[in-house]
Amino acid sequence: MTIPFLRLHKRFFLTLLLFLVFGLSLLSVKWDADLVHAGGIQAIRQIMEGFFHPDFSPAILLLGLKSAWTTLYYAVAGMTLAIIYAFIIGILASGILTSNRIARLLSKIFFRGVLGITRSIHELIWAWLFVAAVGLSPYAAIFALAIPYGGILGRIFADMLNDIPKEPIRALESSGASRLQILFYGYLPLVWADMISYAMYRFECAIRSAAIMSFVGLGGLGYQIQLALSDLKYDQVWTYIYLLIILVLWVDIWSHFIRKELKEQHFQKRLYLGWIYTLLLFLLIIAAWGSITIGQTNEFLALFSKKNAASVKSFFADMVGIREVDKAFLSWESWSNALILTFQTLEMSIMAIGFATIAAFLTVLPSVRNIANASLEESKKWYKWILYGLIRLLFIFSRSVPELIWAMIIIFIFKPGLLPGAIALALHNFGILGKLWAEAIEDMDLEPIRNLSSVGASKGQIFFYGIFPAVLPRFLTYILYRWEVIMRTTIVVGFVGAGGLGMEFKLAMSYFQYTMITLLLICYLALVLLADFVSESTRKAAK
Structure with missing residues (x-):
């Protein structure tokens, strides 16, 4: 009885501490009438009017649907690369490819560090950096989504591989299986369903992230919302927001059914529906990459041109201040x-x-x-x-x-x-x-x-x-x-x-x-x- 009481006591004081920290943070705001714009109340009325009376004219809906597709294929293409990156680096970060304890520890430290850095920086920051380095290209949005989401997925994949029961792995090791055989016949069959399930959850999040790629000029629903807000056309703003919500809900429902089937106990049903969902997913991936490579003037190979390489080199040289005398990161002020x-x-x-x-x-x-x-x-x-x-x-x-x-x-x-x-x-x-x-x-x-x-x-x-x-x-x-x-x-x-x-x-x-x-x-x-x-x-x- 003593330990549960102490745990409850600790949680209670921890809750009080969190609320105290929250209360102190409120002191940073000057709570007066100056917080609101002079036209703030009028803006609220206009925003609410647009909320209840969105613009559903054919031209706006058509533009919204085109922008929704742009947002979707950014997310699909970005998550495709993110899963590939997460799968490779996640396996290396788990340390399961080596039996040597020192090599395993070094592999975990290095690759978990890589995953930690890539997932720590927000996708919009990555988008800014890519646009600054290679210009306005759909690939800037795709790579900006792939890197942080790959870092998040890779960390989870590594943890999943480390947490599986060791008995099947020891059985394979005792039979003389190689590390790759142990990976493909021991580890992956036990975690593939959970990997797919979590990847689908992150896909829902990637839709929202793809929408804000517009802030650096990369198109999509967010771009239309930003333009409509600039023109104070709140009825159009809510039209595009509703389309974004529908898109997120569609992905949410679709991923829910996929996760449900992955947990389905009836093997034949799971196998049949699994093939259908897999086929739909591959069709979506092909359509997304087709829109990028065919429907856009930007070519993938152009990213690796000498011009782009020189641009990237110049950008990172400027980041470390090679050509700058007064470097900000060396200034105390x-x-x-x-x-x-x-x-x-x-x-x-x-x-x-x-x-x-x-x-x-x-x-x-x-x-x-x-x-x-x-x-x-x-x-x-x-x-x-x-x-x-x-x-x-x-x-x-x-x-x-x-x-x-x-x-x-x-x-x-x-x-x-x-x-x-x-x-x-x-x-x-x-x-x-x-x-x-x-x-x-x-x-x-x-x-x-x-x-x-x-x-x-x-x-x-x-x-x-x-x-x-x-x-x-x-x-x-x-x-x-x-x-x-x-x-x-x-x-x-x-x-x-x-x-x-x-x-x-x-x-x-x-x-x-x-x-x-x-x-x-x-x-x-x-x-x-x-x-x-x-x-x-x-x-x-x-x-």
């Missing part, structure tokens, strides 16, 4: 300003996860299926299913719109600063947190909750004495995980005037201050790695 911006970026991320947590906490219970169908409590109310459907739709709407697009809209209401960036990040992550929390409650053991309900406990007592203690560890884990993701994204919302490192990064790119870009990237990487370390340490403390 530049470091001082960058560290202040880094701290502001940290404050923005804490505010964002705090807002998202509060919003999810207030809405999660009505979104739980077990509460809607009265499995957790005996009272059946007709309105519970209506609330369930509305809040679940709110979660879908919230998480389907990328953070940058939320920021583009919010900046028309609030003046530039940390607050609009935090709100934009919170709006996107609120839907993700709410969905994850609702599923955590749906998966918990119902018997203790029913016992509390049967003795006459109120709804508040059921939640605070039954549900909350059981799901608190998972809630904390999801909060910390989303905070890591938010930390990567804070620099992106800064591009549209939300403050922090992102705003300065955009200015440095605009004025070709390459050594300043290098300095800001160093600060950004340090911040992301710090978030990973703090999050991992806190998750361990919460267990």
Whole structure:
């Protein structure tokens, strides 16, 4: 009894500490009427009017569908390369190709380091760098998606390979199988379903990421949203946002069925449907790459031309300041300003996860299926299913719109600063947190909750004495995980005037201050790695 009590005690104080840090972050905002633009209230009215009356004219819908296809083939092509990269580097990072302990350790350290760096930098930052190096090309968007998503997938693939049972592997080793035979006949058959399942989940995320490639001029739905916002045509903005939500939902449903079939126990059914899904996937990949190589004037081989090679060489030479006398990363004044911006970026991320947590906490219970169908409590109310459907739709709407697009809209209401960036990040992550929390409650053991309900406990007592203690560890884990993701994204919302490192990064790119870009990237990487370390340490403390 002592250990569970101590664990609950520790989690309670950890929760209080997180809320205290959130409260301190709010002090960085000057809470007065100056937060909102003079026309902010009018902008809200116009945005809401566009929300309820989108422009569904044939010309706008046709343009939106073409842009949706561009967004889709960016995501498909990027994920194709990401999976190839993740498969190769993930296997090397797992260390399973060598039996020598020292070689395995060195392989893990080096290749996990490669995966760590590539996944730490946001895909939009990669897009900026590729556009600066090779110009406006679809391949800039594709590589910008492939590198960070490959890093994320590779890390997960490596962990999957390291976590499988060792008995089948030892049996193959004792029979004299080579390392490659052990890989293809031992490791991969045990993890391939989980690999495909997680890759499909990341494909959903890649759709949203592909939409924001527009910010560096690479087309897609995000580009149309950005143009419509610039012209204050909010009815068109919402038309393109709705098309993006439909695209994300389509991928979400499709990947759900694929993941379901991978877990299907009936082998023949799984085999039959597996061939259908595989065929559809290959057709989609062929169509995506066909649109890039045939429908675009850019040729893949042109990326490896002498002109592009010279451009890339010049770009990286500028990044390290070979031709520059006063290098920003060697200036104490530049470091001082960058560290202040880094701290502001940290404050923005804490505010964002705090807002998202509060919003999810207030809405999660009505979104739980077990509460809607009265499995957790005996009272059946007709309105519970209506609330369930509305809040679940709110979660879908919230998480389907990328953070940058939320920021583009919010900046028309609030003046530039940390607050609009935090709100934009919170709006996107609120839907993700709410969905994850609702599923955590749906998966918990119902018997203790029913016992509390049967003795006459109120709804508040059921939640605070039954549900909350059981799901608190998972809630904390999801909060910390989303905070890591938010930390990567804070620099992106800064591009549209939300403050922090992102705003300065955009200015440095605009004025070709390459050594300043290098300095800001160093600060950004340090911040992301710090978030990973703090999050991992806190998750361990919460267990």
